[in-house]
Amino acid sequence: MSDAKLEEQWKPQYNPWLIAVIVTSAAFMEILDTTIVNVALPHIAGSLSSSNDEATWALTSYLVANGIVLTISGWLSDLFGRKRYFIICIIMFTVCSFLCGIAQSLTQLIIFRLMQGFFGGGLQPNQQSIILDYFPPAKRGAAFGVTAIATIVAPVLGPTLGGFITDQVTWRWIFFLNVPVGMVAAFFVSVMVEDPPWEKNRRSRGIDYIGLSLITIGLGCLEIMLDRGEDADWFHSNFICLMALLAFLGILGAIGWLLIARKPIVDLSVFADRNFTGGCIMIGATGGILYASAVLIPQFAQTVLLYTATWAGLILSPxxxxxxILIPFVGRLMTKIQIRYLIAGGFTIIGCALLYSSTLVPNIDFKTLVFMRTFQSAGLAFLFVPISTIAYMTLPRELNGDGAALFAMFRNIFGSIGIALATAQVTERSQVHQSYLSQWTTPFNQPYQALVAQYEQTLHSLGRVGAAAHDAAVGRVYQVFRTQAAILGYRDVFFYCAIVAFLIVPLCFLLSPKTGGTRGGGH
Incomplete structure (x- = not known):
């Protein structure tokens, strides 16, 4: 029987839905690790006798290695075989997680996190590539619903789980948590997952040293710039300027080389497919909004409202x-409404949610913050599954590996950009508002003087007298002033995120309505 006949008749031995759950559990573990460490950094710094600034390298090292490998995972799958490479990634990610948990110094932790990011980078693209092969186009929307739970819920659950584990046990269990999950996932993948004939027959492209080097320099320096920029005062730092220059030259050089190379490490011809290109842009925007908004609300709760890490994380859980709850509903809508209209609706919903979030006030309560975040998440539920489905709908099967790698890379890189820009803008806009509000804090402004007098009177009733009471009252007013400026800064950033979401809406209608003849997508 010919290879073409075998490929046509191939069917997986095990239930595809069971396979989807198994491979998604491995990806969930990796995505969770991108955010679960954030809230534990102060505890890590304290226990390993390092500064908070030094401890952030544990996060940076992971993101650098992860971002590089995401892009070249399609080539690595060809080199080792997809199933073999996927199992290697799961096992080594699990081993590195254990090593991170027993690290005795910050240097050890950074090295193990670098290794963890390197092997973790292959999990998301391989998971999506396996789902693409195991499900026909008509069923991929529902299958990507399983994937969406990992991709959207993991970053949301990360800070909550990380805060709870850190507060109740120790930060080391953040890493030990991966060990049982990784062991179970590796076992079931080795037994149940199989490579289809077209994957088994695929030949390695060889090693593209130039492409690999340029991608490593470009994406590695970009991740370092994004993760360290805020602490280093961005482009006022020579180090950040150097990283930006190397990132620009590396990425530009990589694109140029990959377009002319005979056997490129990443096949950029995937971007000839209009739906895939549009899907990458939209998943990038979704990733940026998802990660930025997932950072902003807990950060606001902790720095302005003085919530604990656990309570700040609990805001995200609902x-x-x-x-x-919404993903199955979205899956049904995809059979009745053109996918591009559904995506446009999703960006509209999240734009409105972010616009509502820009109405933060100093006395905002826990329930309102939870509602704001839930409203945002509802919009995200309308984006990931439809975008993933339409991106791969018309992509040739032989390009699924490179497509999955680049699709995941867009989401993660733009997620890092979203976090960096959001945190930087909060600082900048807070300073702008602080500068504006300071003109009212003068002896000639009656409301300011009345507020100082009110605090001074309260302090007098508590036993403070004379100049001490006046100085304490001025200090208290200054704290209120700082809080007001910070809240206005957060409001501005949520407003900017809403504008980005609304700007993406018109682009949705540029997606091709011809999506392979499936219901809801193409007519």
Missing amino acids: GGIAVI
Whole structure:
């Protein structure tokens, strides 16, 4: 029987839905690790006798290695075989997680996190590539619903789980948590997952040293710039300027080389497919909004409202539940409404949610913050599954590996950009508002003087007298002033995120309505 006949008749031995759950559990573990460490960094710094600034390298090292490998995972799958490479990634990610948990110094932790990011980078693209092969186009929307739970819920659950584990046990269990999950996933993948004939027959492209070097320099320096920029005062730092220059030259050089290379490490011809290109742009925007908004609300709760890490994380949890509830509903809508209209609706919903989030006030309560985040998450539920489905709908099967790698890379890189820009803008806009508000804090402004007098009177009733009471009252007013400026800064950033979401809406209608003849996508 010919190879073409075998490929046509191939069917997986095990239930595809069971396979989807198994491979998604491995990806969930990796995505969770991108955010679960954030809230534990102060505890890590304290226990390993390092500064908070030094401890952030544990996060940076992971993101650098992860971002590089995401892009070249299609080539690595060809080199080792997809199933073999996927199992290697799961096992080594699990081993590195254990090593991170027993690290005795910050240097050890950074090295193990670098290794963890390197092997973790292959999990998401391989998971998506396996789902693409195991499900026909008509069923991929529902299958990507399983993937969406990992992709959207994991970043939401990360800070909550990380805060709880850190507060209740120790930060080391953040890493030990991966060990049982990784062991179970590796076992079931080795037993149940199989490579289809077209994957087994695929030949390695060889090693593209130039492409690999340029991608490593470009994406590695970009991740370092994004993750360290805020602490280093961005382009006022020579180090950040150097990273930006190397990132620009590396990425530009990589694109130029990959377009002319005979056997490129990443096949950029995937971008000839209009739906895939549009899908990458939209998943990038979704990733940026997802990660930025997932950072902004807990950061606001901790720095302005003085919530604990656990309570700040709990603000995000109901949003994750909303996503799980809405995804089956979105899957049904995809059979009745053109996918591009559904995506446009999703960006409109999240734009409105972010616009509502820009109405933050100093006395905002926990329930309102939870509702704001749940409203945002509801919009995200309408984006990931439809975007993933339409991106691969018309992509040739032989390009699925490179497509999955680049699709995941767009989401993660733009997620890092979203976090960096959001945190930088909060600082900048807070300073702008602080500068503007300072003109009212003068002896000649009656409301300011009345507020100082009010605090001074309260302090007098508590036993403070004379100049001490006046100085304490001025200090208290200054704290209120700083809080007001910070809240205005957060409001501005949520407003900017809303504008980005609304700007993407018109682009949705540029997607091709011809999506392979499936219901809801193409007519």
